[in-house]
Amino acid sequence: MQRGDFLEKVVAVVGPTAVGKSALGLKLAQKFNGEIISGDSMQIYRGLDIGTAKDSPEELSEVPHHLVDISDVTERYTVKDFQQKARRVVENLAENEKNSFVVGGTGFYLNSLIQNLNLGGKADGDNELRKELLKIEKNSGIDGLVKVLRDEDPLAMKTIDISNARRVIRAIEVHRETGKSIVDQNNGNQWAEFYLIGLTDDRDKLYARINSRVDKMVEMGLLDEVRPVYDNRDQIPQAKNGIGYKELFPYFEGTATLESCLDEIKKNSRHFAKRQLTYFRNQMDVDWYNISEEPDYQTKIENRIKGFLGGYNG
Incomplete structure (x- = not known):
């Protein structure tokens, strides 16, 4: 401000x-x-x-x-x-x-x-996409989420902590919601x-x-x-x-x-x-x-x- x-x-x-x-x-x-x-x-x-x-x-x-x-x-x-x-x-x-x-x-x-x-979406991330990603985590673990992130946002792969499932999920959400990497969201x-x-x-x-x-x-x-x-x-x-x-x-x-x-x-x-x-x-x-x-x-x-x-x- x-x-x-x-x-x-x-x-x-x-x-x-x-x-x-x-x-x-x-x-x-x-x-x-x-x-x-x-x-x-x-x-x-x-x-x-x-x-x-x-x-x-x-x-x-x-x-x-x-x-x-x-x-x-x-x-x-x-x-x-x-x-x-x-x-x-x-x-x-x-x-x-x-x-x-x-x-x-x-x-x-x-x-x-x-x-x-610009992180996009709702702060709580309570939506269908979040449910989809949580299902991937349940079935394939963190490796499944990382594979999605690698395919969709390789820039974020180099920056965020990919051992943290919540961070990976949020990165995928932001990329899908905004079309830009979570590390390239400067307003x-x-x-x-x-x-x-x-x-x-x-x-x-x-x-x-x-x-x-x-x-x-x-x-x-x-x-x-x-x-x-x-x-x-x-x-x-x-x-x-x-x-x-x-x-x-x-x-x-x-x-x-x-x-x-x-x-x-x-x-x-x-x-x-x-x-x-x-x-x-x-x-x-x-x-x-x-x-x-x-x-x-x-x-x-x-x-x-x-x-x-x-x-x-x-």
């Missing part, structure tokens, strides 16, 4: 899992009279706190957070839902002279907001100006942080959080597929040890971090900071934000 001759200004903090995005976002929002919009596809779910690495209740109370704890685990949540809700929050904050800080690692969610993607209508801050770290250090985070999650009670997800998995369409949840199902089934399941969480989290970095580097214009190589990165970032926001309300 454009007011006068100015576009809304939005700061986004991106990067791989466990790199420290949330901590930085919190500090920046406090310093620059801002509020946080979660750009994470799993933190929307109530009750999924440990496995999604939500900020603590104390941190959530320090700065207002949006798009956190807004859905039950039984509900579906789409990229279009995020796009619409996040834009509404940005505009409301601007009206109240507050700055918006989008924090999270779900790349396509953020890209849909920045590029103003040509810039509604906001974005400054993207990317945090990264040396690979070995990042992987060590990921492994340590998983161990800490277990200490915090991850198993107690995952158990009801496992028990009610037939009624949970999306949340059950999150990293940190699905890997523990074999433990509850008695077919794998806890140690092997935790190793799987760590491995999948490391692979996810790699995919995140690839996506952000290839798809977005990000100002990157290596937290190990640049000890004063926070000061540099704050100075850049001052220039970006101009006369922010401090």
Whole structure:
């Protein structure tokens, strides 16, 4: 939305899992009279706190957070839902002279907001096409869906996470509804100006942080959080597929040890971090900071934000 001759200004903090995005976002929002919009596809779910690495209740109370704890685990949540809700929050904050800080690692969610993607169709995707695609998934699994996507939208094959059935389904829907790839849906209508801050770290250090985070999650009670997800998995369409949840199902089934399941969480989290970095580097214009190589990165970032926001309300 454009007011006068100015576009809304939005700061986004991106990067791989466990790199420290949330901590930085919190500090920046406090310093620059801002509020946080979660750009994470799993933190929307109530009750999924440990496995999604939500900020603590104390941190959530320090700065207002949006798009956190807004859905039950039984509900579906789409990229279009995020796009619409996040834009509404940005505009409301601007009206109240507050700055918006989008924090999270779900790349396509953020890209849909920045590029103003025309995602087409209804947000809930409840139509005959969705039923057709769900039938393909039931009969042929994710491989069947990927085959359809490869035939119809090879461009999306190179960009989206094809291990995520919901993302594949949505890509097929958008292509059929609009005739264009889901990654080529720019409306040509810039509604906001974005400054993207990317945090990264040396690979070995990042992987060590990921492994340590998983161990800490277990200490915090991850198993107690995952158990009801496992028990009610037939009624949970999306949340059950999150990293940190699905890997523990074999433990509850008695077919794998806890140690092997935790190793799987760590491995999948490391692979996810790699995919995140690839996506952000290839798809977005990000100002990157290596937290190990640049000890004063926070000061540099704050100075850049001052220039970006101009006369922010401090």
